[in-house]
């Protein structure tokens with residue numbers, strides 16, 4: 001018998017591109033001019049553009065969000081869960097060392113994440129050695145400058161490709 005073409009709605013559905021979200025904490029909007037000895041001279045816009053280009057090249061949706069406000073970051077994590085974001089890359093900046101609330105948002109939404117720091121936090125003041133995120137993270141990249149974000153993205157892209 002001749003095979004009938006499946007014309008049902010389900011057959012026409014193209015799977016949605018996986019979504020990634022990059023979260024940047026306080027003062028990272030100042031990258032480029034902020035303490036370049038620690039953070040380099042690449043701007044946040046340049047970092048986000050490089051990430052967006054790489055993701056787009058492999059058909060992954062990537063959005064970036066920066067805030068100087070703890071609550072705004074927490075609400076963005078909650079929204080990410082609603083949007084079905086698959087993975088996060090997060091540089092919580094100073095909230096790394098202070099924010100149980102942002103930690104709880106990540107724990108509560110269960111979105112796997114990579115923690116990124118531009119500077120090597122372990123080679124700096126002792127208050128930067130403590131992170132409220134590292135034990136929940138899939139992995140941590142610290143001290144590799146803006147390249148750390150791209151390395152985190154490569155890792156997540158390889159995970160997505162293997163799923």
Ligand code: DQA
Pocket residue numbers: 026027028091092093094095096116117118119120121128
């Ligand atoms: C940082 C390190 C933090 O200790 C600091 O508060 C930041 C940036 C980094 O990327 O190296 O704002 O997360």
